[in-house]
Amino acid sequence: MIEEVRRVSAMQDHALRVKAAVDLMTELQAAVIETSRMRKESIAWLRKNGHSMADVAKLMGVSRARVAQLRDAGPPPERAFLGAQYVQVAVPTRPGEREYVAVEDSSTGQRMLALAQSLQLDGELQYIPVSGEIDLNRDDLVVVCGPKSSDAVAAVFGQDPRLAFETLPDGRWALVERESGKVYASPSDDPQNATPTDVAYLGRLPRPDGQGTFLLIAGVHAVGSLGVAHYMSENLAYLYEEAGTSPFSMVVACDYTPEGKSVTASRSASGVLLHEAA
Template structure:
């Protein structure tokens, strides 16, 4: 980071210098936000350690009690760390349509991305929407939320192939299933049942890549990702409290009214990978 800063200050190219400054500002802003989150979490831990008194916490931290109250009210919550530090790439699967050179996106994936970005920005994340070209082998360079199944893009296949407890598989009828490697259970999308209904299953995983976090969402159909995204954003406080920085995966099922998800339900409970 220090080398990036020093190199930026002496870069003779104003265009490159300006672009690098923009990128570095986002990184510094997100680290500042993470420091605020860490301090707020430390205040709560110290309160428990000191017998439940914020007055004692203020003395220990060298701050006024009013400042402690302000930090608790304005700093990001502890569960922000579920998604890493940021900035966050929110990656969605692009699709190729015959006679068109550009990449398009399904309405369901567009809605999933919009919902995720709206909720992640409430946690003080700087986000970048990425449309994955299925002809390219895109990889995240930092923290990311990736909405992509194994057939939609290289990254979806790569991530899911490394999950020890859940995967997606295609059956003899060319329909995709969620497969529980622990129990052997297979789950076909309700959309593909002989008597189909407006519902879908989806895969959710939280994994680490070096120092970065990837949250992976993949519906059996694009519709399922809408429900999974809602589940993640509504349940992240409980998921972080239970699993912290651990890697895990799970599956949910959701019924829909059009594109509007009803309350998602757990299909396969969360399981740690180690």
């Protein structure tokens, strides 16, 4: 980083240097926040695994009083579950007389951005065109889109070793555990006793370029995706403890109001399914 500072300092053209300085400051500030998160996580891990405050102080080269100050400084460890700097949340555009974004998808995107902001992460909402084309090879990416709406998403989804999105013989869409064959259909589609409950996929999948991962949220119906956002808002620390930033997938169920389709409750239906164990 100091070499970058020196590079900007050496610029003679102030018009170029002012922009370079602003860009570098943004990068440095993001690095400070992320490294404070890492420090906080490491202090907590060391204390949990038998190291005294004196041990940690010695490792850090500071006083015990300083360790006591620093252990609570910075964003929570689970911030890493979403990203490190700038979260991009992509939601699908749907076909119609005029292309539109479903209210539930928009609400999912906004709720994910609010979660990111609460963790000191900047972000933006992006829109997947009706064609389904999307660049999945990006850092800090959250995609809210099912395989029905995007061939790119379907191709990556098909490589999930734990869960599949399948069409049942009666035409309903459902999530299915590949190993056990257990089916997670949406109770809202039950032909005998439909209830305002939906299910959705939440997973971290490898990028097509093999250079990282991205988060994927896909409800059987759009409200199911909103249920995932609700679940993540209340269980992010648990998800990070269980999966960290490793590939995984799971089924999330949610209850909602039939009228406004506001999510009233959410829960894990399958547990966290780690891909390395597949």
